[in-house]
Amino acid sequence: MEARSMVCYSRFERGSDVLGTLQKAERNLMPVIIQAGVADKALFELEKDERDEAGGAVISLNVDGRPLRLRLNFKAAARCDFQEVAAMIPQRICEFRKHAARFDERVEPVRAKVEARIDRTGHGMRLVSFGMEPLDVRQAFHWCEQRLEAQIEMLDHTLAPEIVSLPSYTYRRFAAGIAHLQPVQRRRAAMAKRLAEKDAVLEVDTLTEALIAHLGQTLPAIAAQVLRTRGSIGVAVPDVAARAGSAGQFHFSNADGRLVVSGYISPAGPRVFLYGNSLTIDEGIDEDLLSDLKGKALSAFITHPASDKARIATSRVSGDKRTTRVNLRTRRRMIGLGEIDAAA
Known part of the structure; x- marks a missing residue:
């Protein structure tokens, strides 16, 4: 046998x-x-x-x-x-x-x-x-x-x-x-x-596009790397990478067909972490201030070259008053396959 x-x-x-x-x-x-x-x-x-x-x-x-x-x-x-x-x-x-x-x-x-x-x-x-x-x-x-x-x-x-x-x-x-x-x-x-209907490979929002440009990268190149690795890729922020360690990097990944960015959009006092269309702030922000900011551009709250590409939608302070969660509203578009191929 x-x-x-x-x-x-x-x-x-x-x-x-x-x-x-x-x-x-x-x-x-x-x-x-x-x-x-x-x-x-x-x-x-x-x-x-x-x-x-x-x-x-x-x-x-x-x-x-x-x-x-x-x-x-x-x-x-x-x-x-x-x-x-x-x-x-x-x-x-x-x-x-x-x-x-x-x-x-x-x-x-x-x-x-x-x-x-x-x-x-x-x-x-x-x-x-x-x-x-x-x-x-x-x-x-x-x-x-x-x-x-x-x-x-x-x-x-x-x-x-x-x-x-x-x-x-x-x-x-x-x-x-x-x-x-x-x-x-x-x-x-x-x-x-x-x-599939749009012959596209990923969806991207305006904030992510602006951050990619700020990092000196191109959207087709980042998208192609993310599609190729099937994981996340890290891109250093030139002006803070040397001193900030992991806070000096943005990571890009494929999250259910969306090109998602994560990283510290403000790495110091208080730190502000971005994931997709959500911010986590290492501080409890006054709720009256947050209420006044609703609907305004993110640039009214955070100074960053890309912050004018998103608006504040909702916010919530944690029960222990140590962190604040802010949800953003952005415009989105499809990244076409031809856009990736043209940059290859």
Whole structure:
């Protein structure tokens, strides 16, 4: 019999501790899976367990046509006796086989209702898979106590598809989790549609454009970098970067299809932090003053070359009077794909 192995090496950097642990686990555990009698129909996969902050791997086995998913902690794997771990795998397979039919009877009705809920109200979300949540290899499998997991495809913060895992026990709780995702997906799907209709890649507001110009950068160049990295990029403020550390940088990122800026627009006394269209001031501002400023240009409150590109919409002082939150109103426009291409 021959077992096939699929280790998701592409997720990790070559030479990394994580990758080394995965390879070590594969070498030590594959013979056990062959001996367990599932090798002729097994796809052995090792992939990073995103929910395990300490680092973990999910070992996926096809047992009699059903997926058995076991979780192995990376830290434990790095120092563990693989013979001990290997001895547990046949136990989990035996438990799973013994109760697989009853587990199916429990899973299928919930899966059908979850899929129907997503299809009906998901705004383009899709159920990719539904079954058992990865089980710690050291824990026994109990068909009635095993937590379930729905893997759902939706749009991420860059409007690209991603898989989100929802673990739960009952349909009612899955429905609550789906309801939590719905407004996020609806907002992102609507933005993706608007961008596609305009042949655009991002939305930007006037304040962000003005800050980019103040930094001596061009909008197409910043937008292209953000799209390429899928994360945030930092741009130093020349006149304060040397003395202000992180306060001397603005960061630009893709937030649900919008080019968003964050950084200290006023790095000293009191500091004013900007994120998108929101300011956080490290001081409780008099509410009468804030009321008088409503509707006025930000330049009436903060001196900055870009502050005339936004107006004060709403404001609120924190309960402890230590910070003030100010929401801004700006004009927005789409950044066309041609605008990016022309600057390339």
